[in-house]
Amino acid sequence: MRREGSAFQGLGTVILKELSDHLSSARMRVLEWLVVLIAFASLYGTIDRIRDTTAEDPFLLLKLFTVERPPLPSFVGILGFLIPLVAIGLGFDAVNGEHNRRTLSRILAQPIYRDALLMGKFLAGLATLAIMLLCMWLLVIGAGIWFLGIPPGTEEVLRSLVFLGVALAYCGVWLALAMLLSIVFRSAATAALVALGLWLFATLIWPMLAPAIAQIIAPPDVRYQLLGLPSPATVEWQTALARLSPNQLFGECVLAILSPTTRALGPIYLEQLQGAVTGTGLPLSQSLLIAWPQMVGLVAGSIVLFVAGYIVFQRQEVRA
Amino acid sequence: MSEPVIAARGLTKRYRNAVVVDAINFEVAKGEIFGLLGPNGAGKTTTILMMLGLTEVSAGEVRVLGEDPVRAPLQVKRRVGYLPDSVGFYDQMTAVENLSYTAKLMGIGSDERQARIERALTRVRLNEVGNKRVATYSRGMRQRLGLAEILMKHAEIAILDEPTSGLDPQSTHEFLEMIEELKREGMTVLLSSHLLDQVQRICDRVALFNAGRIALLGSVSELAQQVLGGGYLVDLDVEMPPGADVERRLRDIAGITSVQRFGQFRYRIAATRDVRPEVARAVVGAGGSLTKLSVEEASLDAIYTRYFQRQAGATGGSRDAA
Numbered sequence: 001m002r003r004e005g006s007a008f009q010g011l012g013t014v015i016l017k018e019l020s021d022h023l024s025s026a027r028m029r030v031l032e033w034l035v036v037l038i039a040f041a042s043l044y045g046t047i048d049r050i051r052d053t054t055a056e057d058p059f060l061l062l063k064l065f066t067v068e069r070p071p072l073p074s075f076v077g078i079l080g081f082l083i084p085l086v087a088i089g090l091g092f093d094a095v096n097g098e099h100n101r102r103t104l105s106r107i108l109a110q111p112i113y114r115d116a117l118l119m120g121k122f123l124a125g126l127a128t129l130a131i132m133l134l135c136m137w138l139l140v141i142g143a144g145i146w147f148l149g150i151p152p153g154t155e156e157v158l159r160s161l162v163f164l165g166v167a168l169a170y171c172g173v174w175l176a177l178a179m180l181l182s183i184v185f186r187s188a189a190t191a192a193l194v195a196l197g198l199w200l201f202a203t204l205i206w207p208m209l210a211p212a213i214a215q216i217i218a219p220p221d222v223r224y225q226l227l228g229l230p231s232p233a234t235v236e237w238q239t240a241l242a243r244l245s246p247n248q249l250f251g252e253c254v255l256a257i258l259s260p261t262t263r264a265l266g267p268i269y270l271e272q273l274q275g276a277v278t279g280t281g282l283p284l285s286q287s288l289l290i291a292w293p294q295m296v297g298l299v300a301g302s303i304v305l306f307v308a309g310y311i312v313f314q315r316q317e318v319r320a
Numbered sequence: 321m322s323e324p325v326i327a328a329r330g331l332t333k334r335y336r337n338a339v340v341v342d343a344i345n346f347e348v349a350k351g352e353i354f355g356l357l358g359p360n361g362a363g364k365t366t367t368i369l370m371m372l373g374l375t376e377v378s379a380g381e382v383r384v385l386g387e388d389p390v391r392a393p394l395q396v397k398r399r400v401g402y403l404p405d406s407v408g409f410y411d412q413m414t415a416v417e418n419l420s421y422t423a424k425l426m427g428i429g430s431d432e433r434q435a436r437i438e439r440a441l442t443r444v445r446l447n448e449v450g451n452k453r454v455a456t457y458s459r460g461m462r463q464r465l466g467l468a469e470i471l472m473k474h475a476e477i478a479i480l481d482e483p484t485s486g487l488d489p490q491s492t493h494e495f496l497e498m499i500e501e502l503k504r505e506g507m508t509v510l511l512s513s514h515l516l517d518q519v520q521r522i523c524d525r526v527a528l529f530n531a532g533r534i535a536l537l538g539s540v541s542e543l544a545q546q547v548l549g550g551g552y553l554v555d556l557d558v559e560m561p562p563g564a565d566v567e568r569r570l571r572d573i574a575g576i577t578s579v580q581r582f583g584q585f586r587y588r589i590a591a592t593r594d595v596r597p598e599v600a601r602a603v604v605g606a607g608g609s610l611t612k613l614s615v616e617e618a619s620l621d622a623i624y625t626r627y628f629q630r631q632a633g634a635t636g637g638s639r640d641a642a
Contacts, residue, residue, distance in 0.1 A: 005394040013424040021412075102408030106466070109372055109402035110425040111394040318374050319365055319405075 003113070010112035014120025015127070022090060022128040031086045032132060038078050039136055045069035047147045059281065061156040062258045064144045065163065075140065076254050079167060080247055081203060084174040086132065088195040090125045091178030093188035095313060100188065105318045118313050122179060122306060129171040137164050155284055162288065163257050166295055170250040172302030174199070180309035183316065202245040210245075214238035239266045246301055249294040256291035265290060325350045325477055325508050326371065330380030333366050340366045342532040343380060348510055353503050355519040356512040357620070358529030364512040365405060367529075368479055371510075372402055385476060398426070401470030405481040407462060411455035415446060415465050418454060422469055440472040444498065460491030467498060478502060480511040484518055496522050516620040526620070528627065535627065544618030545592065547627050549577040554589040554596060557612035558603050569602040585611075 022028050049069045050060065068074035073081070095118070098104040108114060137160065144150055152160075177198065181191040214237035221231040242248045252265045260281030282290075324347035333341040341363040348354045356364045369375040371384050373393030382389060389396045409418045419437045428436060441447040444464040449457070457465065463483060470478045480499070484492045500522055502509055513519045519526060520540050528536040528543070536543050544551045560566055570579050570587070575595050580588045589599065596615055603610055 004392040009394065009427075010425045013421070017421050101410070102404065102406055103410060105369075105374065105404040106402070106407055106409075106469070107422070107425065108374055109397055109400075109404070110422055111398040111427065112425050113394070319369060 005111075005113070007113045007115040008119070010110070010116040011120050011123075014112075014116055015124045018121050018124030019127055022124060023131075027089055028128065031089050035078075035082050035086060035132065035136070036139075038082065039075055039139070042068070042072045042075050042078050043140060043143055045072045046075060047143065050148065059153075059156055059159075059260055060148065060150050061141070061144050061152050062159060062260075064140055064148075065160065066254070066258050076163075076258065079136075080170075080250050080254070083129070083167060083171055083250075084199045084203070084247075085196075087125070087129060087171050087174035088178045088192065088199060090128060091121075091175045092182055092192040092195050094121045094125070094179045094182045096182045096186050096188050096191060099186060108318055114314060115310070118179070118310055122175065125175045125179075126168065126172060129175065130168055133164055133167050133171070158284055159257055159260070159287070162284075163254060166250065166253045166257065166291075166298065169295065169298040169302060170246060173246045173298055173305065176302045176305035176309060180305050180312070183309050183313045203247050206245045207242060207248070210241040211238050214241055235266075243294070243297070246298060249297050249301075253291045253294045253298070256287050256294075260284075260287055262287065262290065265294070323350070324348055326354075326382070326384050326510065328367070328371075328380070328382040331367065331370060331377065331382050332379040333363070333370060333375070334378040340532055341370070344527075344532075344534045346527050346534060346537060348508060350508055351503065351506050352524040353499065353509045353511070353522050355523035355526035356510065356529060357514065357516065357519060357526050357624070359514060362529035363532040364529055365481055368402075368481055368510075368512060371479065372397060372400065399475060400477045400479060401473045401475030403463070403466040403470060403478070403480045403483055406486070407466040409454040409457075409462060409465060412453060414451050414453055415441065415457070415468075416450045418465070419469060419472055423472060426473055428472075436472045436474075437468075440468040443471055444468045458491075460487050460495070463487065463491070463495060464498070467495070471502075475507065477508045477510065480509065482513055483511055484513065484515055492518060516624055520620040528624065530628070530631065535631075536623075540620055540623075541618070543620070543623050547623045547630075548618050549590045551618050552591045552594055553616050553618060553622070554587075554591060554599060555612065555614045555616075556587040556589060556599060556603070556610075558585050558587070558608045558610055560585065560603075560606065560608040564606045564608060566603055566606045566608060569606055570599065573598045573602060 043064065046064055046067045046069060049067055050063055065076045066074050068077060072078075095104075098107065098117075107117065141152060141157075141160070144152070174195075178191070178195045181195050182188070185191040185194065214234050218231070218233040218237045220234050224231040243252075256262045256265060263282065326346075326348040328344055328346050330343045330345065331341060332339065332343050344363075344367065346354075356367065358364055366375065370377050371382055371389060373389035373396055377390055384396045385399055387395045409415075410421075413421070416437055419440065420433060423433045423437060437450075438447065441450045444467050446461060446464055446468060449461070454462065454465070467478075467480075467483075478499075483499070484495055487495060496518055499509055499511070503522075511519070511523070523540070525537070525539050526543070527534045536546060538546070541551045558566060567579055567581065567587070570576060570589065573591075573595055575593045576589055576591045578590045580590075582588065589595065594615055596613055600610060600613060
């Protein structure tokens, strides 16, 4: 049965309203300050360290994103950790908030479909995150020019822009997850707690659990053990399992994009190194090829989660 | 009746096994105030949501302004205003901002928006607080703001779900006056309520819901006829000399449909008109004296109570019949 009218009617209005809500909300301001301050701290350490050590790296600007000075993680490491937090903060009460404020039935009684409301909320959240990421990107590039006096090269800028896109896809996964939970759970607090739980699971627990599970599925081969090497089957399982976590995918993408010397993600075999000129970077297109599956994985993950939320939302009763 | 603006035929809603709305039929004519009455959980809100295409119809069909809300929900929602049960607004925004958001969703152009909002807020007497955040509004004000939204929409039908529940008497009175004003302007109003005296005051016709079915349908006086046997109830206290049979005399009066006796000297009479003069004459003519004679128009309350008593009696068996 076909419905009359466009599913996107009212989409622009919803996006603009949600965007202005996000940008003016106290919650967003707190999250932004948190991210900016931590980023600055890590950047400060990074710049110090870059001054001390590498002077003639061809991709000095990219180093700003990736070099870490313990105890602070690198800028990218912090982003990988904090992006989920911000995305969850934006999405956890997207739909149940409307329910609880009793605005949902009033809004849906206007001539729009539910599609527009859900899509609008998702896109507005994504736009908010994009604005935040873009600002931070500009800050980092600016800090690089200011403190290190290095003009950005074309490839560096391109690579960092690709990184920006990857970070946005990563945002999308967590935002879609948070919105899915906001649809499933009527209470915003429950949705937030479950989302944070999943975040902790994906960032802290799963990386520890994946090797253990891999060992159970593919027990280490004795021949390799005698040589003190990991068994290929175990390693393969381990990487495959670890990649179920969006954090892992994001980390691998970033590694390939921002460190041009990366030649493979996961185990490297000797024959793959034959004829390789070690220590030199790959061209951007090759780095993209390496990280392509991971990038597709992130985008696909956000789409799957969004669609799941969409289906649940369409079937949900609007009455409180 | 002219072409009905709302027509439901065999409208049914099932949740898994439970039937919430069971094959109801009704029609609402243009320009009338139609009341959906019934206890909570009788299926009133579900019926309303089906009319707006906000919940799926399990069986049967409903036409609103000639459109099918299942297939063309946008068409319906463009022309029908809905005030949900305990309506909510975005608290951090002002009334004007809230209305402006819904106006954009309705597709009202920016040139017209400001004027329409202004006019709607003035009609519900909120124009002076229009720029205050809705968080500061009382319940009555929110309810009025919800009505302003319908006015701004220039809706042809206003659907109001429990519009006066939780309001103080003063706000209720004001709100009902506004609804009557809508009717005078030719808007069709459909409202659901369990507050019967209010509904009685403003509704042209009502549908009494009971467990997902429409038990009774018609104007209040028609229902009174059906359930109570008359539109008027006369309470009578008399002192009679021994042996006088006033009851027979009373039954002879035209228009009286039933005479009930309570105790020795107290009667309750149902009639289709105000029969007080004849009753008084009958009592005096039989040599008795009147100590009380009062009449009340059949209230929905009485109809409602009697109807549900009868239902309980019917299901409870004969021991409750007395």
